[in-house]
Amino acid sequence: MEKRNCPPSPSPRSTEKSGRDLRSGDSNGGTNTNSNTITRGEKGVNVQVILRCRPLSDEETKSNTPVVISCNERRREVAATQIIANKQIDRTFAFDKVFGPSSKQKDLFEQSISPIVNEVLEGYNCTIFAYGQTGTGKTYTMEGGGTRKTKNGELPTDAGVIPRAVRQIFDILEAQCAEYSMKVTFLELYNEEITDLLAPEEPKFPVPEDKTKKPIALMEDGKGFVFVRGLEEEIVYSAGEIYKILDKGSAKRRTAETLLNKQSSRSHSIFSITIHIKELTHEGEEMIKIGKLNLVDLAGSENISRSGARDGRAREAGEINKSLLTLGRVINALVEHSGHVPYRDSKLTRLLRDSLGGKTKTCIIATISPSVYCLEETLSTLDYAHRAKNIKNKPEVNQRMMKSAMIKDLYYEIDRLKQEVFAAREKNGIYIPRERYLQEEAEKKAMTEKIERLGVDLEARDKQLVELKELYDAEQLLSAELGEKTRQDPEKSLVDCAYNLRAELENAAADVSGLFCKNRFGISAQGLKESVQKLKILHGSVFWRNRVRKQITCYNELQCSLSKQEERLAHFAKKQREGHLRAVEASRSISKITAGFFHSLDIHASKLSSILEETQSVQNQQLLDLEKKFEECAANEEKQLLEKVAEMLASSNARKKQLVQTAVGSLRESAVNRTSHLQKEISTAQDFNSSVREKWGVYMEETEKNYIEDTTAIDTGRSCLAEVLVECKGKDKHGCTTVEERRGFTFQPWQRKHGICGFYRQDRNRNQPIAARSKLSSAVSSTLENIDVANKALLSSIDSSLKLDHDACANIGSILTPCHEEMRELKGEHQSKVVEITENAGKCLEEEYLVDEPSCSTPRRRQIDLPSVESIEELRTPDYDELLKSFQESRGSWKQANGDMRHFSQAQEPTSRSLEIQESLS
Ligand SMILES: Nc1ncnc2c1ncn2[C@@H]1O[C@H](COP(=O)(O)OP(=O)(O)OP(=O)(O)O)[C@@H](O)[C@H]1O
Known part of the structure; x- marks a missing residue:
C-alpha cells in the first residue's frame, strides 16, 4: 500500500504522482472554512458545502460490497481510496462540514441548516440544494425517509431538512409572537420544462400523466430577475399545512425505478418558502421584513449504462445530465472568474442564478455512496462539490418595506386587476391592458413565426411526399405493363414456329441430298425446276429459321432485361415504400434523432470537457514550470538587487536606528523628569498635609x-x-x-x-x-x-x-x-x-x-x-x-x-x- 502525505496544496489540483491529494479551498491552505468563520468582506461569502455519505444499503451489505470512502467528521475530510496499477491511492477532500454514514438527520440539520433558517428570518434569501449521484440520499436528506407523520407533534427521526426547517420557522415565529404571513411554491423541472406541482388538477377524465402537467414559462423582468409566470402560491398558516402541500407535490414528482434506486427522482424540484414578518422600528414605524428559503432537490447525476436507463429513460438521463453539466459549467465559470457565466444555457441555472454568485446565501449538500462500484461518480461528485466551495456570493438582506408601501403596492395590484376586469366587462369580447397586450402580442408573434416555420417545413415535406408518390405510381404503372406483357407468353408460339421451321428445314435437306443423287445419274429439266423451287423454299425456310433464332435470342434478352427491370422495380418499390414510411414518420422520428443527436452531443461535450481538462492540466503544468523558472530568475535578480539595496539601506538603517534611539532616549528622559517632578510635588503636598495635621493635633490638644x-x-x-x-x-x-x-x-x-x-x-x-x-x-x-x-x-x-x-x-x-x-x-x-x-x-x-x-x-x-x-x-x-x-x-x-x-x-x-x-x- 502506498500512502504518501503531501502538504495541503493552496489550490485544488489533482496530482497523479502524489498518493494523497488534500484539497483545500481556502487560500491559507487551512481546512477550516466553516460558515461561521468564513471571511466576509467586499469579496463576498463562500458557498457553504456539506458532504454526506450514506450507509451501505441492505443489499450492498449482504453482497459484501467493499467500502472505499472514509469520513473524518472532526477534521471535515473525506478520503476516497482508489487502486490504480496495483497501487492504492488515497484522495482527500476537505469541506465545510462532513457527515459520515452513521450521521443522523437531526445532527445534520442542527449543525448546518438551522443557522441558515435563522438567517432567513433575519431577512436573507437562502438556498439549500442537494447534489449527488442517483441513489445517494438527496431526497432522503431533503425530505426524509418517508414517514412524515408526526408523533405527538414531534417530527420522526428520519425527517429531512425541509420538514425540520418548516418546524423551526414556525417555532421561532410563535415564540416571538410575531405577526407574519407565509406562502409556498413547489415546482418541478423535467426535460427542460417547468411544471407547477401545486397547480389544481383540472381534467375530470383520466389522461396520461404527462398531459396533466402543463408546462409554464420562465420569464425575465426588466431588471433581469427570473420568475415563473403563473406559478401557484399557497398561503399557509401552520407547519401541518406545509407538510400536506409537500406530500401532494412530492406525489406528483416524476419518479421511476432504476438499477441504482427503486424510487429515483427524474426531475429537479424547488420548494420555496417566502415569509413576511412585521416589525416595529425605534420610531414606532411598522416595517415588513422579507426572507426566502429555497430548498432544491436535484435529480441524480448518473451513468446511463449503470443506472440501466433506456429509450425514454435514457433521454431523461441525457436531459438531467445536460442541466447538471450546465450547472457544472456555471460553477467553473464562477470559480475561474471567467467573463461569461452560461446561466442561460439551461433552465435550472437560470432558476438558480441568484443562488450561484448572486445575493443569496447558499449551501450545497453533496451526497455520495461509500460503495466501490460508485467510486467513479463519487469522485466526480467530490470534485464538483469541492470546486463549488470557491464560489463567492454577496448576500444582502432584503430591503425592509414599510407596511404602508406594501399596502400601497397591494392596492396598486388590486387596481390593476380591477382595471382588467372593468376593461373586460365594458368592451365587446376580451380586452386586456396595453402592456399585457404587447407582451402577449410579442409571444404570439414568436409563436406565429414558429408555426410558420413549421408550416413551411411541413409544406416542403408534403411536396416531397407528393413527388415520391408520383414516382411511385409511375413505377407501379410501368411494372404493371411489363407484367401484362410477360403474362401474354409469346415464347410458346415462337417455339412452335421454330419447330415447324426445323421440320421444314429437315425436309429441305433431304430434298437437296435426293437432288444431288438424281443429278449424278441424269436429272431432267423439270426435276431441276422443281429442285430450284424446293431450294427457294428451303432458302426461305432457312431465312425464317435465322429470324426465329434471332427472335429467340431477342426474346431471351428481353426476358433477361425484364427480370432485371422487375428486380429493379421491386427494389425501387421497396425503397419507395421505405421512403414513404420514412416521410410519414419523419416528424415523429425527428425528435428521436434530435434526442440521439443531443445525447451524442453530450457525450462529445463530456469527452471534450475531459480533453479540455487534460489540456488544462498539461497547460497548468507548463505554466507551473514557466512560473517556477520565472520565479527562479526573478529570485536571482531579486537577490542581487536586494543585496545592493540592503547595503544601501544598512547605513541609512543604522542612522535611522540611531535617530529612533535618541528620540526614544529623550522621550524617556523627559518622562523620567516629569515623573520625578510630579513625585516631588506629591511629596511636598504630603509633607504639607502631615505638618497641617500635626499643627492641628497640637491646636486641638491646647483647645x-x-x-x-x-x-x-x-x-x-x-x-x-x-x-x-x-x-x-x-x-x-x-x-x-x-x-x-x-x-x-x-x-x-x-x-x-x-x-x-x-x-x-x-x-x-x-x-x-x-x-x-x-x-x-x-x-x-x-x-x-x-x-x-x-x-x-x-x-x-x-x-x-x-x-x-x-x-x-x-x-x-x-x-x-x-x-x-x-x-x-x-x-x-x-x-x-x-x-x-x-x-x-x-x-x-x-x-x-x-x-x-x-x-x-x-x-x-x-x-x-x-x-x-x-x-x-x-x-x-x-x-x-x-x-x-x-x-x-x-x-x-x-x-x-x-x-x-x-x-x-x-x-x-x-x-x-x-x-x-x-x-x-x-
Ligand atoms: N443517510 C442515509 N441513511 C439511511 N438511508 C439512506 C440514507 N441516504 C439514503 N438512504 C436510502 O437510500 C435510498 C436512496 O435514497 P434517495 O431516494 O434519497 O436517493 P436520491 O439521491 O434522491 O436518488 P435519485 O437521484 O435517484 O432520486 C433510499 O431508500 C433511502 O432511504
Missing part, C-alpha cells in the same frame, strides 16, 4: 486643655457662689426673724419714728446682701451665657476648621488621583511606544532591509517595494536648529494636547488652598 481648665474654673466659681448664696440665705433668714421680733415688742410712738427710721436703716442695711445676691446671680448668668457663647463659637470654629481640613484633604486626593492616573498612562504609553518603535525597527530590518536567507527552495514571488529617492532623502538628519525648533513645537502642541498645562496649574492649586486653611485656622 481641649483650655476648655477643661475653663470648665473646672467655672465649676469651682459656681460651687463657691452657691456656698456664698446658701450662707447669705441663712443670714437673711436670721435677720428677718430678728426684725419681726423687734417690731412686736418695742413699738413706741416717740421711738416709732426713730425706731422705724432705725428699722428702715437697719432694713436698708439688711437689704444690702439681697442686692448683692441679685447682682451676683446676674453676673453669674451673664458669665455663663458668655461662656456658652464662647463655647459655641469655639465649637463652630473647630467644625469649620475640620471642614476646611477635610476639603483640603479631598482636594489633595482629587489632585493626586488624576496625577497618578496620568503618570501611569504616560508610563504605559511610553512603554508601548518604545515597544512599538523597537518592534517596527525590528520588522523593518527583517522584512524590508535584510537580505533573504538561503532556504534551498524557491522564494515566494513578491512585489519588490523599492524605496523612493525622496524617502531616502528624508532619512537625512535635519539641521540642529531645525530639529530643536520642531522638537519645541511638537512639545508645545503635545503639552496642549495632553492638557499638561492644566495639570500643572492644578498642581499649584493645593498650595493656595492650604494657605486658606492655614488662615482660617489661625
Whole structure:
C-alpha cells in the first residue's frame, strides 16, 4: 500500500504522482472554512458545502460490497481510496462540514441548516440544494425517509431538512409572537420544462400523466430577475399545512425505478418558502421584513449504462445530465472568474442564478455512496462539490418595506386587476391592458413565426411526399405493363414456329441430298425446276429459321432485361415504400434523432470537457514550470538587487536606528523628569498635609486643655457662689426673724419714728446682701451665657476648621488621583511606544532591509517595494536648529494636547488652598 502525505496544496489540483491529494479551498491552505468563520468582506461569502455519505444499503451489505470512502467528521475530510496499477491511492477532500454514514438527520440539520433558517428570518434569501449521484440520499436528506407523520407533534427521526426547517420557522415565529404571513411554491423541472406541482388538477377524465402537467414559462423582468409566470402560491398558516402541500407535490414528482434506486427522482424540484414578518422600528414605524428559503432537490447525476436507463429513460438521463453539466459549467465559470457565466444555457441555472454568485446565501449538500462500484461518480461528485466551495456570493438582506408601501403596492395590484376586469366587462369580447397586450402580442408573434416555420417545413415535406408518390405510381404503372406483357407468353408460339421451321428445314435437306443423287445419274429439266423451287423454299425456310433464332435470342434478352427491370422495380418499390414510411414518420422520428443527436452531443461535450481538462492540466503544468523558472530568475535578480539595496539601506538603517534611539532616549528622559517632578510635588503636598495635621493635633490638644481648665474654673466659681448664696440665705433668714421680733415688742410712738427710721436703716442695711445676691446671680448668668457663647463659637470654629481640613484633604486626593492616573498612562504609553518603535525597527530590518536567507527552495514571488529617492532623502538628519525648533513645537502642541498645562496649574492649586486653611485656622 502506498500512502504518501503531501502538504495541503493552496489550490485544488489533482496530482497523479502524489498518493494523497488534500484539497483545500481556502487560500491559507487551512481546512477550516466553516460558515461561521468564513471571511466576509467586499469579496463576498463562500458557498457553504456539506458532504454526506450514506450507509451501505441492505443489499450492498449482504453482497459484501467493499467500502472505499472514509469520513473524518472532526477534521471535515473525506478520503476516497482508489487502486490504480496495483497501487492504492488515497484522495482527500476537505469541506465545510462532513457527515459520515452513521450521521443522523437531526445532527445534520442542527449543525448546518438551522443557522441558515435563522438567517432567513433575519431577512436573507437562502438556498439549500442537494447534489449527488442517483441513489445517494438527496431526497432522503431533503425530505426524509418517508414517514412524515408526526408523533405527538414531534417530527420522526428520519425527517429531512425541509420538514425540520418548516418546524423551526414556525417555532421561532410563535415564540416571538410575531405577526407574519407565509406562502409556498413547489415546482418541478423535467426535460427542460417547468411544471407547477401545486397547480389544481383540472381534467375530470383520466389522461396520461404527462398531459396533466402543463408546462409554464420562465420569464425575465426588466431588471433581469427570473420568475415563473403563473406559478401557484399557497398561503399557509401552520407547519401541518406545509407538510400536506409537500406530500401532494412530492406525489406528483416524476419518479421511476432504476438499477441504482427503486424510487429515483427524474426531475429537479424547488420548494420555496417566502415569509413576511412585521416589525416595529425605534420610531414606532411598522416595517415588513422579507426572507426566502429555497430548498432544491436535484435529480441524480448518473451513468446511463449503470443506472440501466433506456429509450425514454435514457433521454431523461441525457436531459438531467445536460442541466447538471450546465450547472457544472456555471460553477467553473464562477470559480475561474471567467467573463461569461452560461446561466442561460439551461433552465435550472437560470432558476438558480441568484443562488450561484448572486445575493443569496447558499449551501450545497453533496451526497455520495461509500460503495466501490460508485467510486467513479463519487469522485466526480467530490470534485464538483469541492470546486463549488470557491464560489463567492454577496448576500444582502432584503430591503425592509414599510407596511404602508406594501399596502400601497397591494392596492396598486388590486387596481390593476380591477382595471382588467372593468376593461373586460365594458368592451365587446376580451380586452386586456396595453402592456399585457404587447407582451402577449410579442409571444404570439414568436409563436406565429414558429408555426410558420413549421408550416413551411411541413409544406416542403408534403411536396416531397407528393413527388415520391408520383414516382411511385409511375413505377407501379410501368411494372404493371411489363407484367401484362410477360403474362401474354409469346415464347410458346415462337417455339412452335421454330419447330415447324426445323421440320421444314429437315425436309429441305433431304430434298437437296435426293437432288444431288438424281443429278449424278441424269436429272431432267423439270426435276431441276422443281429442285430450284424446293431450294427457294428451303432458302426461305432457312431465312425464317435465322429470324426465329434471332427472335429467340431477342426474346431471351428481353426476358433477361425484364427480370432485371422487375428486380429493379421491386427494389425501387421497396425503397419507395421505405421512403414513404420514412416521410410519414419523419416528424415523429425527428425528435428521436434530435434526442440521439443531443445525447451524442453530450457525450462529445463530456469527452471534450475531459480533453479540455487534460489540456488544462498539461497547460497548468507548463505554466507551473514557466512560473517556477520565472520565479527562479526573478529570485536571482531579486537577490542581487536586494543585496545592493540592503547595503544601501544598512547605513541609512543604522542612522535611522540611531535617530529612533535618541528620540526614544529623550522621550524617556523627559518622562523620567516629569515623573520625578510630579513625585516631588506629591511629596511636598504630603509633607504639607502631615505638618497641617500635626499643627492641628497640637491646636486641638491646647483647645481641649483650655476648655477643661475653663470648665473646672467655672465649676469651682459656681460651687463657691452657691456656698456664698446658701450662707447669705441663712443670714437673711436670721435677720428677718430678728426684725419681726423687734417690731412686736418695742413699738413706741416717740421711738416709732426713730425706731422705724432705725428699722428702715437697719432694713436698708439688711437689704444690702439681697442686692448683692441679685447682682451676683446676674453676673453669674451673664458669665455663663458668655461662656456658652464662647463655647459655641469655639465649637463652630473647630467644625469649620475640620471642614476646611477635610476639603483640603479631598482636594489633595482629587489632585493626586488624576496625577497618578496620568503618570501611569504616560508610563504605559511610553512603554508601548518604545515597544512599538523597537518592534517596527525590528520588522523593518527583517522584512524590508535584510537580505533573504538561503532556504534551498524557491522564494515566494513578491512585489519588490523599492524605496523612493525622496524617502531616502528624508532619512537625512535635519539641521540642529531645525530639529530643536520642531522638537519645541511638537512639545508645545503635545503639552496642549495632553492638557499638561492644566495639570500643572492644578498642581499649584493645593498650595493656595492650604494657605486658606492655614488662615482660617489661625
Ligand atoms: N443517510 C442515509 N441513511 C439511511 N438511508 C439512506 C440514507 N441516504 C439514503 N438512504 C436510502 O437510500 C435510498 C436512496 O435514497 P434517495 O431516494 O434519497 O436517493 P436520491 O439521491 O434522491 O436518488 P435519485 O437521484 O435517484 O432520486 C433510499 O431508500 C433511502 O432511504
